[in-house]
Amino acid sequence: MWVNIILLVFLALCALWDGFKKEIPLAVVWIGIAAAVIMHAAGIIEGTRLSIGISVLPASIFWIISFVTREKIGYGDGWVLLMIGLYVGFMKCVLILMAALVLESIILLVLLVLGKIHKDEEVAFVPFLLLGLGVVLCF
16 A cells, blocks of 8 residues: 555656656656665565566557657656556556546547647646546545
8 A cells, every 4th residue: 555655656746847847857757666676676566577577568668659759758758657567567557547548638628629728739648647546546
C-alpha cells in the first residue's frame, strides 16, 4: 500500500511540474526510478527479472513513438511510464495508461468543443497519468 503512496507522490510532483511548465522534471523521475530499483532489490516490491523487464515495455513503446513523431509525445512521458511500470508492473501500467488516454480524450474533446483549447495546443500528459493512477488504485 505505501509503495503506491510513494509512486503517487512522485507522480503528483511530476504532474504539477508538467502541468505548469510543460516539461517533466527528469531528476524527480530518476529518483523515483532509483527508489523503485532499490525497493525491488530489497524485496519490498515483488517481481522476477522477467516481470521487471516486461514492465518497461509501455515506456519503450512511448520512446519509439517519440522518436517516430519527432517528439510530438515527449521522451519524458516514456520516463514517467518507466517509473510507473517499475512500481506497479506491466498490467497495472497498461491499465493506468489506458485510463489516462481515455480521460485525456474525453476532457480534451469537451475543451475543444467549448473553445477553451485549440487543436494545435500542447497538452501536458502526466496529469492524466496521475488521474489514471487514481482510477486504477480505486478499483
